Amino acid sequence: MSTTxxxxxxxxxxxxxxxxxxxxxxxxxxxxxLQSDSGLSSGDYTVLLALSEADGRQLRxxxxxxxxxxxxxxxxxxxxxxxxxxxxxxxxxxxDNRGAEIVLTAAGATVFEDSNGPHLRAIREVFVxxxxxxxxxxxxxxxxxxxxxxxxxxDRIT
Amino acid sequence: MSTTxxxxxxxxxxxxxxxxxxxxxxxxxxxxxLQSDSGLSSGDYTVLLALSEADGRQLRxxxxxxxxxxxxxxxxxxxxxxxxxxxxxxxxxxxDNRGAEIVLTAAGATVFEDSNGPHLRAIREVFVxxxxxxxxxxxxxxxxxxxxxxxxxxDRIT
DNA sequence: GTCACTTGATTGACACGTCAATTATGGCAT
DNA sequence: ATGCCATAATTGACGTGTCAATCAAGTGAC
Numbered sequence: 453m454s455t456t457x458x459x460x461x462x463x464x465x466x467x468x469x470x471x472x473x474x475x476x477x478x479x480x481x482x483x484x485x486l487q488s489d490s491g492l493s494s495g496d497y498t499v500l501l502a503l504s505e506a507d508g509r510q511l512r513x514x515x516x517x518x519x520x521x522x523x524x525x526x527x528x529x530x531x532x533x534x535x536x537x538x539x540x541x542x543x544x545x546x547x548d549n550r551g552a553e554i555v556l557t558a559a560g561a562t563v564f565e566d567s568n569g570p571h572l573r574a575i576r577e578v579f580v581x582x583x584x585x586x587x588x589x590x591x592x593x594x595x596x597x598x599x600x601x602x603x604x605x606x607d608r609i610t
Numbered sequence: 611m612s613t614t615x616x617x618x619x620x621x622x623x624x625x626x627x628x629x630x631x632x633x634x635x636x637x638x639x640x641x642x643x644l645q646s647d648s649g650l651s652s653g654d655y656t657v658l659l660a661l662s663e664a665d666g667r668q669l670r671x672x673x674x675x676x677x678x679x680x681x682x683x684x685x686x687x688x689x690x691x692x693x694x695x696x697x698x699x700x701x702x703x704x705x706d707n708r709g710a711e712i713v714l715t716a717a718g719a720t721v722f723e724d725s726n727g728p729h730l731r732a733i734r735e736v737f738v739x740x741x742x743x744x745x746x747x748x749x750x751x752x753x754x755x756x757x758x759x760x761x762x763x764x765d766r767i768t
Numbered sequence: 769g770t771c772a773c774t775t776g777a778t779t780g781a782c783a784c785g786t787c788a789a790t791t792a793t794g795g796c797a798t
Numbered sequence: 799a800t801g802c803c804a805t806a807a808t809t810g811a812c813g814t815g816t817c818a819a820t821c822a823a824g825t826g827a828c
Binding site for chain 3: 493495522523525526529530533548549550551
Binding site for chain 2: 457458459460464465466467468470471472473474475476477478479481569572573575576577578579580581582583584587588589590591592593594595596597598599600601602605606
């Protein structure tokens with residue numbers, strides 16, 4: 453009987469559910485605060501953060517996708533929505549006619565700057581303040597163990 | 611200077627990102643496995659699990675929503691898609707003409723049963739096996755501290 | 769009985785995500 | 799220069815999620 457046939461215990465499953473449902477609840481809570489504070493979704497925030505840190509407040513679409521770890525089609529769709537709202541603009545790339553330069557508009561920069569402080573404070577209130585320093589460290593170790601394990605598994609398949 | 615104006619440190623922010631991104635990666639990995647193993651989304655699985663455990667393999671729509679903690683409109687949309695695929699059926703409720711009884715079809719039961727073992731084993735492989743017993747316990751404590759804190763905050767607003 | 773109110777559930781509009789095309793350009797071998 | 803393939807980015811189809819509006823049926827006041 454190989455270990456790959458064993459199923460988690462009741463307790464293991466309970467912890468798994470707590471873990472994943474809590475992460476979801478946190479994401480939802482932060483997303484809602486960001487939305488009501490500044491009208492941004494968390495995707496918007498991610499994009500604006502990357503652009504605001506980029507040289508000249510602009511990036512090639514593919515560089516942006518790589519930076520934030522998104523699939524290109526996801527980014528394309530999202531940029532379309534953000535462009536409609538005037539947060540970013542698309543310009544032709546001078547060095548490669550296929551390329552698109554995504555530039556942060558003045559309006560986008562303002563919205564992002566206004567959102568940033570409140571968002572970071574919300575992270576502190578919802579996450580950091582909920583945990584003791586030991587728990588915070590433990591959370592980091594757990595996340596990192598999970599990620600290493602997941603990466604190993606995924607790589608093995610590839 | 612009130613503490614509500616402070617922003618997380620670089621380290622705190624790093625841990626937050628690891629935490630939330632890892633949870634996301636786990637959800638994605640498990641969802642992908644479930645999908646390729648059995649053609650179910652994780653939402654499908656949640657619904658089928660609840661129905662399969664219910665008396666007579668059926669539940670009132672509102673009871674199902676409460677059981678799995680979904681908004682009713684989300685459930686309605688999802689049930690529409692599952693109904694099209696023959697996994698569940700909607701029947702009139704005998705005691706309340708407004709109500710809908712959601713029943714697990716034979717096909718739905720079969721798909722669920724076939725998916726269950728592999729899905730539980732995937733949870734073990736991706737989550738439980740990645741952690742030492744101490745880390746697993748720590749993950750549970752962290753999740754529960756986060757949830758308590760979040761609930762307190764949310765309640766205070768209400 | 770009927771009017772207002774509540775409750776059960778669905779619907780429509782729209783944001784978001786993924787996958788599989790598609791379009792257009794770049795770049796290279798011949 | 800032509801033909802072929804790789805690359806940059808977008809598009810379309812569809813599943814998923816939220817919010818607000820809708821609709822139908824129960825319920826209580828009068």
